[in-house]
Amino acid sequence: MGKKEVLLEVKNLEYSFDTYAGEVKAVRGVSFEVYKGEALAIVGESGCGKSVTMHAVMKLNPEPPGRLKGGKIIFDGKDITNYTDKEMQTIRGSEIGMIFQDPMTSLNPTMTIGKQIAEVILKHQDVAKAEAMKRAKEMLDIVGIPNADKRIHQYPHEFSGGMRQRAMIAIALALRPKLLIADEPTTALDVTIQAQILDLMKDLQKQFNTSIIIITHDLGVVADIADRVVVMYAGKIVERGTIDEIFYHPQHPYTWGLLRSVPRLDAKKKDRLVPIIGTPPDLFAPPIGCPFAARCDYAMKICYEAPPEETCESDTHNVTCWLKHPYAPKVTNPFEMGVAADE
Amino acid sequence: MSSNDKALLEVKNLKKYFYVSGGVLKAVDDVSFAIKKGQTLGLVGESGCGKSTTGRTIIGLYEPTGGEIIFDGEKVNHLTYDGRKKFARRAQMIFQDPYASLNPRMTVGDIIGEGIDIHELYTGKERMERIYELLDMVGLNREHANRFPHEFSGGQRQRIGIARAMAIEPEFIIADEPISALDVSIQAQIVNLLMNLQQEKGLTYLFIAHDLSMVRHISDNVAVMYLGMIVEMTNSVELYANPLHPYTQALLSAVPIPDPKVEKKRERIILEGDVPSPINPPSGCRFRTRCKYAMDICKEQTPSLREVSNGHFVACHLFS
Numbered sequence: 001m002g003k004k005e006v007l008l009e010v011k012n013l014e015y016s017f018d019t020y021a022g023e024v025k026a027v028r029g030v031s032f033e034v035y036k037g038e039a040l041a042i043v044g045e046s047g048c049g050k051s052v053t054m055h056a057v058m059k060l061n062p063e064p065p066g067r068l069k070g071g072k073i074i075f076d077g078k079d080i081t082n083y084t085d086k087e088m089q090t091i092r093g094s095e096i097g098m099i100f101q102d103p104m105t106s107l108n109p110t111m112t113i114g115k116q117i118a119e120v121i122l123k124h125q126d127v128a129k130a131e132a133m134k135r136a137k138e139m140l141d142i143v144g145i146p147n148a149d150k151r152i153h154q155y156p157h158e159f160s161g162g163m164r165q166r167a168m169i170a171i172a173l174a175l176r177p178k179l180l181i182a183d184e185p186t187t188a189l190d191v192t193i194q195a196q197i198l199d200l201m202k203d204l205q206k207q208f209n210t211s212i213i214i215i216t217h218d219l220g221v222v223a224d225i226a227d228r229v230v231v232m233y234a235g236k237i238v239e240r241g242t243i244d245e246i247f248y249h250p251q252h253p254y255t256w257g258l259l260r261s262v263p264r265l266d267a268k269k270k271d272r273l274v275p276i277i278g279t280p281p282d283l284f285a286p287p288i289g290c291p292f293a294a295r296c297d298y299a300m301k302i303c304y305e306a307p308p309e310e311t312c313e314s315d316t317h318n319v320t321c322w323l324k325h326p327y328a329p330k331v332t333n334p335f336e337m338g339v340a341a342d343e
Numbered sequence: 344m345s346s347n348d349k350a351l352l353e354v355k356n357l358k359k360y361f362y363v364s365g366g367v368l369k370a371v372d373d374v375s376f377a378i379k380k381g382q383t384l385g386l387v388g389e390s391g392c393g394k395s396t397t398g399r400t401i402i403g404l405y406e407p408t409g410g411e412i413i414f415d416g417e418k419v420n421h422l423t424y425d426g427r428k429k430f431a432r433r434a435q436m437i438f439q440d441p442y443a444s445l446n447p448r449m450t451v452g453d454i455i456g457e458g459i460d461i462h463e464l465y466t467g468k469e470r471m472e473r474i475y476e477l478l479d480m481v482g483l484n485r486e487h488a489n490r491f492p493h494e495f496s497g498g499q500r501q502r503i504g505i506a507r508a509m510a511i512e513p514e515f516i517i518a519d520e521p522i523s524a525l526d527v528s529i530q531a532q533i534v535n536l537l538m539n540l541q542q543e544k545g546l547t548y549l550f551i552a553h554d555l556s557m558v559r560h561i562s563d564n565v566a567v568m569y570l571g572m573i574v575e576m577t578n579s580v581e582l583y584a585n586p587l588h589p590y591t592q593a594l595l596s597a598v599p600i601p602d603p604k605v606e607k608k609r610e611r612i613i614l615e616g617d618v619p620s621p622i623n624p625p626s627g628c629r630f631r632t633r634c635k636y637a638m639d640i641c642k643e644q645t646p647s648l649r650e651v652s653n654g655h656f657v658a659c660h661l662f663s
Contacts, residue, residue: 045526160617190389190553192614195597199613217527220599223606243603261531263560265583265598266605270560272538275531279496 013071041226097172103164114152162193234291241317358409385562435508439520441500452488498529
């Protein structure tokens with residue numbers, strides 16, 4: 001463990017939005033770290049704060065109404081918590097690249113793809129325009145866009161969805177950043193195109209030794225790409241661990257529920273799906289206890305009264321659940337994880 | 344197609360073309376299938392393959408360019424107003440986007456009751472009772488009848504959409520991507536609700552979706568579409584265990600399985616390139632431009648959907 005170098009550390013991050021209706025406590029005390037060269041997946045449902053957390057790291061949330069309430073963000077040894085916009089500009093694009101869910105709205109429709117890639121290079125490095133365009137072309141080759149010579153002079157609308165996402169990746173990786181943040185990068189794409197993009201991301205990760213944070217709600221994508229997983233619910237981390245720990249030894253009832261509620265393409269027989277009853281809590285007034293208590297089959301009295309502390313299951317596996325308390329009844333995961341669980 | 348003895352819905356050589364500036368967009372081109380009473384046919388494919396257009400043409404939102412739609416022995420395309428109303432009484436649709444498919448100015452009670460009013464099924468107190476009953480059925484409360492759609496979450500809205508479709512006790516429901524806008528934990532709730540309703544009321548479903556795992560879960564039979572045509576059709580167990588068409592194989596292998604150990608071992612078939620434009624699609628087999636088995640004949644002849652083993656239909660020259 002000790003050998004792995006930490007690239008990004010987020011400590012006790014709290015982030016809120018001030019709205020007319022009151023304060024939305026979107027992220028409430030989130031801590032995790034990303035090691036060099038690894039892929040970390042942040043999973044959770046809409047509104048759980050997974051995107052807000054990463055946008056807070058990049059300072060991309062509009063402020064106001066957004067407001068960083070507390071916590072620390074340390075990137076590559078530097079405390080970037082209170083960086084100004086100007087200081088952030090030295091990091092965004094060059095040290096941390098980001099790709100978004102919808103490649104159409106994140107590309108500039110009035111600029112050619114080549115210029116958009118070259119723009120990143122020109123912004124951060126003192127090179128001639130021609131040189132930047134040459135490197136833009138190389139980037140298109142790297143991300144697998146055929147006819148790069150012609151393609152750099154085309155506009156986003158001339159690209160298909162999958163090609164646009166490739167172009168986004170080309171922009172994000174043009175300066176070989178240490179970290180790539182991918183916010184639902186394949187959600188808007190068809191499965192066969194999703195497979196292409198995930199393959200590309202894995203290839204580039206190996207090639208450039210980039211760390212990846214992938215935000216997703218698709219557990220299949222997580223299983224495909226991630227080394228470690230953070231599970232978020234209602235603005236908090238409920239469980240984090242290595243991919244094997246989360247998929248084969250999950251400890252939190254919410255993680256159990258998530259894994260149980262998706263059908264598997266390779267399932268031998270069709271069991272009934274077990275949904276998680278109810279809906280996530282309102283973040284205007286988050287529950288004082290465990291946020292998942294109201295939907296949890298194992299909720300005890302204490303769960304509604306006080307938030308659970310994070311406990312260590314192993315060096316790499318942390319769970320935030322009252323069931324882990326020594327006085328709590330022993331409950332085991334009612335769900336067996338298919339074939340591989342036997343091994 | 345075989346076994347049209349008890350088929351509730353039969354679609355024969357359905358075509359739907361759109362005339363656009365670049366030429367003719369053949370969204371649905373010669374699609375045939377049948378659904379037996381009480382069964383579910385899953386229609387899968389990637390965006391632009393024509394699966395939604397197929398559903399919308401069947402229900403009458405689009406006028407078909409060619410072909411026949413036969414519902415319970417009667418032709419239902421090109422209906423008169425009265426004929427359409429009679430058909431609508433028996434066939435309903437659930438839409439993808441629960442935000443766009445509910446009128447924001449109507450209360451939930453009125454949204455659900457609209458079908459009851461149009462078909463003059465109940466009035467006054469009985470009507471309200473029926474609405475309450477429907478709300479109970481889809482897992483909402485009676486008090487919800489007086490509220491407006493914006494007060495509900497995505498999953499709850501989809502329940503309202505289902506209650507609206509169920510209000511006039513249809514026999515056949517077309518569900519067009521009913522769960523793709525919802526969170527995973529909510530998707531399972533809605534799928535279970537749809538399956539319960541089917542069991543209780545003996546409903547027949549056409550389930551349109553791009554999520555292959557969910558389609559496999561809910562369907563008896565599955566048809567795979569590519570660029571306006573059905574390339575493979577069989578029962579859901581057979582399709583996933585023994586896919587024959589190269590496109591089906593690639594599609595299935597592209598779906599990531601939520602199990603890291605399985606996922607690491609899997610060989611994935613990565614398709615090259617993108618789906619070609621449905622305006623002036625490739626000649627012959629439409630998949631040939633991305634198919635690694637493409638032969639000369641694939642360019643010249645469009646393969647027809649033929650039965651290669653019991654109930655397993657494939658449109659590919661490799662099997663003819």
